[in-house]
Amino acid sequence: MHIQITAKNIDLTDAIRSYVNKKIGKVKKYFDQVIEVHVVLEVQKNLHIAEVLVNAKGVFLKGLEKSEDLYASIDLAVDKIERQLVKYKEKIQSKKLMNKDFEEPFRLNVIETGSLDTDNPVTVISKQIPVKPMDVEEAVMQMDLLNKNFFVFRNADSSEVNVVYKRDDGNIGLIEP
Numbered sequence: 001m002h003i004q005i006t007a008k009n010i011d012l013t014d015a016i017r018s019y020v021n022k023k024i025g026k027v028k029k030y031f032d033q034v035i036e037v038h039v040v041l042e043v044q045k046n047l048h049i050a051e052v053l054v055n056a057k058g059v060f061l062k063g064l065e066k067s068e069d070l071y072a073s074i075d076l077a078v079d080k081i082e083r084q085l086v087k088y089k090e091k092i093q094s095k096k097l098m099n100k101d102f103e104e105p106f107r108l109n110v111i112e113t114g115s116l117d118t119d120n121p122v123t124v125i126s127k128q129i130p131v132k133p134m135d136v137e138e139a140v141m142q143m144d145l146l147n148k149n150f151f152v153f154r155n156a157d158s159s160e161v162n163v164v165y166k167r168d169d170g171n172i173g174l175i176e177p
Contacts, residue, residue: 001028001035008042010070016041019071023078024052030085031056041070050077061085062146084145139164140172 003024005017024037035056042049047066050073054061063080067073133156134142143151143164150165155176163175 001025001037003037003039005039005041008040010041010043010048012041016070020074023074026078027054027081027085039074041074043070048073050074052077052081054081060142060146064147133159136162136164136174 001024003021005012005020007016020039020041024039027037028035035054037055038053040049040051040053042051046068048068048070049064049066050070052061052063052074061081061084063077063084065073065076065080067076133154135156139151139153139162142153143149143166150163152161152163154160155162158176160177162177165173165175167173
């Protein structure tokens with residue numbers, strides 16, 4: 001397991017580092033292979049924010065919690081990851097989902113809305129998304145695990161880029177080219 005800890009507006013002490021390592025160790029029992037964990041700890045005024053991102057060979061989990069105590073935020077974020085793992089344990093550990101290879105990542109650009117009126121829109125955020133071929137069911141699961149309203153993926157059946165999204169009526173939509 002590879003754990004990367006980033007601290008913003010806070011000193012990362014050995015006590016905090018060992019506490020994070022101990023808590024993240026609870027997640028390891030759910031996976032057979034090497035997993036990558038990125039933990040971001042941040043303080044904003046009196047609010048302590050802990051964000052835990054887990055990448056286990058293409059299965060992405062995200063836990064984000066805020067509280068007035070850093071250790072409580074870490075506990076809550078790791079607990080959220082564990083609840084997601086328990087909910088999707090059988091699907092995640094399925095050899096069908098874990099043994100698919102990645103292709104070149106997509107590049108996702110988020111454009112500032114005010115700049116759309118001009119000739120040169122301004123890119124605010126640029127992310128690379130690992131592209132693992134998956135079926136629609138796995139893409140919906142991944143969207144739920146990341147707690148997002150949409151998820152971009154490469155369809156394993158057609159090799160085309162697809163998008164699943166949460167509709168206003170509570171159902172799931174699929175966009176295919």
